[in-house]
Amino acid sequence: MVEQNSGLRSATISVLVENESGVLARVIGLFSGRGYNIDSLTVAPVERDQSKSRMTIVTSGTEMVIEQIKAQLGRLVPVYRVQDLSKEGPHLARELALIKVVGTGDARQEALRLADAFRARVIDASTESFIFELTGATDKLDAFLDLMRPLGLAEVSRTGVAAIVRGKATIE
Amino acid sequence: MDGSIKTTEIMKSGAEALLRALKDQGVDVIFGYPGGAVLPIYDAIFQQNAIRHILVRHEQAAVHAAEGYARSTGKVGVVLVTSGPGATNAVTGLVDALMDSIPIVCLTGQVPTHLIGNDAFQEADTTGITRQATKHNYLVKRSEDLSRVVHEAFHVAKTGRPGPVLIDLPKDILINPAPYAEPNGLPHRSYRPRTTPDARKVAQAVAMMKRAERPIVYSGGGVINAGPEASKLLMEFVRLTGFPCTSTLMGLGAYPASDPQFLGMLGMHGTYEANMVMHGCDVMLNMGARFDDRVTGRLNAFSPGAKKIHVDIDPSSHNKSVVVDVAIVGDATETLRALIAAWKADTQPQDREALAKWWQQIDVWRSKNSLRFTQNRDPGSIIKPQYAIERLYEATRAQAKDTYVTTEVGQHQMWAAQHFKFDKPNRWMTSGGLGTMGYGLPAAMGVQVAHPDALVIDIAGEASILMNIQEMGTLAQYRLPVKIFILNNQYMGMVRQWQELLHGNRYSESYSEALPDFVKLAESFHAVGLRAEKVEDLDRVIAEMLAVDRPVIADICVDQKENVFPMIPSGAAHNEMLLGPEHKAESGGYNGGSVTDEGLVLV
Ligand SMILES: Cc1ncc(C[n+]2csc(CCOP(=O)(O)OP(=O)(O)O)c2C)c(N)n1
Ligand SMILES: [Mg+2]
Numbered sequence: 032m033v034e035q036n037s038g039l040r041s042a043t044i045s046v047l048v049e050n051e052s053g054v055l056a057r058v059i060g061l062f063s064g065r066g067y068n069i070d071s072l073t074v075a076p077v078e079r080d081q082s083k084s085r086m087t088i089v090t091s092g093t094e095m096v097i098e099q100i101k102a103q104l105g106r107l108v109p110v111y112r113v114q115d116l117s118k119e120g121p122h123l124a125r126e127l128a129l130i131k132v133v134g135t136g137d138a139r140q141e142a143l144r145l146a147d148a149f150r151a152r153v154i155d156a157s158t159e160s161f162i163f164e165l166t167g168a169t170d171k172l173d174a175f176l177d178l179m180r181p182l183g184l185a186e187v188s189r190t191g192v193a194a195i196v197r198g199k200a201t202i203e
Numbered sequence: 204m205d206g207s208i209k210t211t212e213i214m215k216s217g218a219e220a221l222l223r224a225l226k227d228q229g230v231d232v233i234f235g236y237p238g239g240a241v242l243p244i245y246d247a248i249f250q251q252n253a254i255r256h257i258l259v260r261h262e263q264a265a266v267h268a269a270e271g272y273a274r275s276t277g278k279v280g281v282v283l284v285t286s287g288p289g290a291t292n293a294v295t296g297l298v299d300a301l302m303d304s305i306p307i308v309c310l311t312g313q314v315p316t317h318l319i320g321n322d323a324f325q326e327a328d329t330t331g332i333t334r335q336a337t338k339h340n341y342l343v344k345r346s347e348d349l350s351r352v353v354h355e356a357f358h359v360a361k362t363g364r365p366g367p368v369l370i371d372l373p374k375d376i377l378i379n380p381a382p383y384a385e386p387n388g389l390p391h392r393s394y395r396p397r398t399t400p401d402a403r404k405v406a407q408a409v410a411m412m413k414r415a416e417r418p419i420v421y422s423g424g425g426v427i428n429a430g431p432e433a434s435k436l437l438m439e440f441v442r443l444t445g446f447p448c449t450s451t452l453m454g455l456g457a458y459p460a461s462d463p464q465f466l467g468m469l470g471m472h473g474t475y476e477a478n479m480v481m482h483g484c485d486v487m488l489n490m491g492a493r494f495d496d497r498v499t500g501r502l503n504a505f506s507p508g509a510k511k512i513h514v515d516i517d518p519s520s521h522n523k524s525v526v527v528d529v530a531i532v533g534d535a536t537e538t539l540r541a542l543i544a545a546w547k548a549d550t551q552p553q554d555r556e557a558l559a560k561w562w563q564q565i566d567v568w569r570s571k572n573s574l575r576f577t578q579n580r581d582p583g584s585i586i587k588p589q590y591a592i593e594r595l596y597e598a599t600r601a602q603a604k605d606t607y608v609t610t611e612v613g614q615h616q617m618w619a620a621q622h623f624k625f626d627k628p629n630r631w632m633t634s635g636g637l638g639t640m641g642y643g644l645p646a647a648m649g650v651q652v653a654h655p656d657a658l659v660i661d662i663a664g665e666a667s668i669l670m671n672i673q674e675m676g677t678l679a680q681y682r683l684p685v686k687i688f689i690l691n692n693q694y695m696g697m698v699r700q701w702q703e704l705l706h707g708n709r710y711s712e713s714y715s716e717a718l719p720d721f722v723k724l725a726e727s728f729h730a731v732g733l734r735a736e737k738v739e740d741l742d743r744v745i746a747e748m749l750a751v752d753r754p755v756i757a758d759i760c761v762d763q764k765e766n767v768f769p770m771i772p773s774g775a776a777h778n779e780m781l782l783g784p785e786h787k788a789e790s791g792g793y794n795g796g797s798v799t800d801e802g803l804v805l806v
């Protein structure tokens with residue numbers, strides 16, 4: 032883009048949107064149309080009456096690009112609020128992964144031991160496989176997957192990041 | 204969506220509820236084209252008199268006509284087209300309106316709800332296709348949503364940064380009975396654009412401007428969009444401060460061109476003084492412009508020493524390409540009012556001496572007379588395009604009617620911007636952001652519909668005019684006396700100019716081969732055709748054109764080789780302007796001169 036090309040940063044952005052059809056397409060179209068990165072995107076209704084959804088988008092770019100992303104999101108008609116969690120003080124970010132590891136013998140034992148150390152839960156087992164459920168920050172999941180790879184990692188399903196600011200402050 | 208809506212009445216059909224909603228929104232005219240999916244609406248139109256329908260000859264033209272209508276009145280332009288091809292034909296117009304922030308509501312027909320997704324006849328995923336082509340769009344799936352959505356669409360189109368809004372209307376929704384609710388005036392649940400500027404930032408901006416030694420006001424289309432009051436306030440502010448003022452292509456007319464404090468347009472084909480001032484200023488007030496790449500030139504060389512204040516109603520315009528020191532989110536009218544009040548309240552004196560020196564420097568730059576051209580007046584001489592515009596401008600000043608000008612896209616557009624002087628807002632309609640050839644004729648049509656007694660001129664190129672030439676039929680049908688003033692250089696001149704300057708004179712596919720005889724073409728469309736071939740014909744043809752109360756095509760044969768100057772080549776800085784063809788010789792040719800390899804990839 033412009034002069035400030037250096038200094039890429041990652042940002043976790045929460046977006047509160049009207050829960051209506053097409054809203055996800057608007058957000059994704061905005062990112063693809065303007066060439067912004069999406070590292071992770073999650074969305075689900077969060078109001079009791081299902082009227083609003085919350086998206087959590089993990090993206091990266093220069094400070095200027097991230098400010099642009101926030102401003103562009105903010106001007107979408109069904110968007111209530113855009114919150115840059117990376118900026119608004121400490122926040123928590125978690126994702127969940129379902130991890131299938133296939134193997135027998137020592138590798139299988141080692142996988143189980145490591146899973147225990149990571150506090151991953153075994154939610155399915157056969158004589159030749161485990162499915163672990165692991166919740167945590169993205170880097171914790173990444174670390175666990177790296178360890179599983181030589182031990183028979185066969186399949187992964189991840190939710191992407193959900194995030195929230197610490198303390199009593201809310202997005203609204 | 205907007206809370207409790209008081210249902211007033213059940214209408215016989217969705218189409219009737221729709222028309223009622225349009226009427227309650229103050230709509231008096233629709234530009235449209237019928238088809239199967241919108242037949243219920245056309246039936247309802249047939250049975251009422253409150254809203255006039257203008258039948259265009261192509262859906263793209265309907266949108267441009269609505270843009271011309273909107274831009275010349277400040278009201279929302281309304282379009283009605285059928286599903287599938289009707290909707291896809293409208294897309295160029297929608298993107299044009301999006302880029303230039305023009306308030307439009309576009310109604311599209313859709314196959315009945317139960318057939319959506321079935322690849323039904325004339326089905327297109329219109330909301331999908333236009334999601335990035337509109338400010339917002341809707342698909343009405345339930346009759347009870349219809350009137351609310353229409354009211355909301357008008358609200359979204361005209362507030363904040365204006366833009367096109369599309370409503371996709373399945374045929375069953377149009378046929379079935381529908382409840383009608385009047386606009387309820389409640390704020391929108393999620394969409395709340397900010398219009399009032401932050402007082403602290405206004406004070407900060409004023410403090411910065413009070414200390415300025417070399418200031419500039421750079422005003423844009425936002426001032427026009429904010430309404431005529433904003434233009435008055437801009438004048439007041441510029442007078443109060445004694446600052447020089449320049450304008451973008453979209454902003455022309457907001458500040459009177461004939462005023463001595465006006466420096467002319469800035470940017471790629473702006474005046475020397477405007478661009479030199481932008482380059483050398485120490486404080487810049489950007490009022491409703493967006494640092495477009497046609498304006499900034501090479502970004503890292505743009506106005507290097509200036510403290511920048513940027514007023515824009517759209518927060519996403521701030522720091523998008525140019526980092527500014529004070530970013531003010533606000534409507535131009537409100538912000539100008541606040542700036543004037545804060546300027547008067549601030550006791551800090553202005554450095555009038557420095558300002559006087561700045562004006563002396565500006566006068567030196569001005570004396571270059573960068574828009575000059577030479578017209579040989581000897582009989583038989585070929586007409587220079589700039590001269591044609593100048594004579595046209597003089598002729599319009601000598602008559603009584605209010606004058607509106609639209610353009611197509613190309614060299615003629617730039618010459619019109621340079622040589623036609625606008626002293627009032629809303630009189631100049633051009634496709635700035637998208638640069639859509641074919642915009643001018645339908646836009647002029649929309650302007651003439653809105654202002655039946657005004658003089659409306661489309662300054663055109665012979666290539667562009669062919670892109671929506673079918674609208675001659677519309678002019679004839681509604682007796683719209685639009686004047687089409689073609690600067691016929693037998694080339695896609697702007698393309699030819701770039702090929703000359705950047706591609707070694709290889710004029711690949713830019714010659715306008717096999718042109719029609721525009722005089723006969725006009726006549727076949729029930730209009731008047733005129734032609735000027737030599738300099739001595741020009742004034743007579745212009746006078747005849749202005750004298751007839753019918754549509755006219757004036758085919759003005761102009762010099763084929765003329766280029767638009769001054770010019771900041773792509774990738775160059777404001778102080779690296781080319782002033783004219785002689786400059787080429789001085790710098791040893793453009794390729795060896797200012798145009799860099801990076802510049803070559805730029806559009
Ligand atoms: C729809 C569309 N297609 C292509 C272009 C690219 N383009 C810009 S100017 C131009 C030539 C215009 O020729 P003409 O209308 O004769 O105007 P002139 O430059 O000769 O005054 C072209 C092809 C465009 N702006 N719009
Ligand atoms: Mg031409």
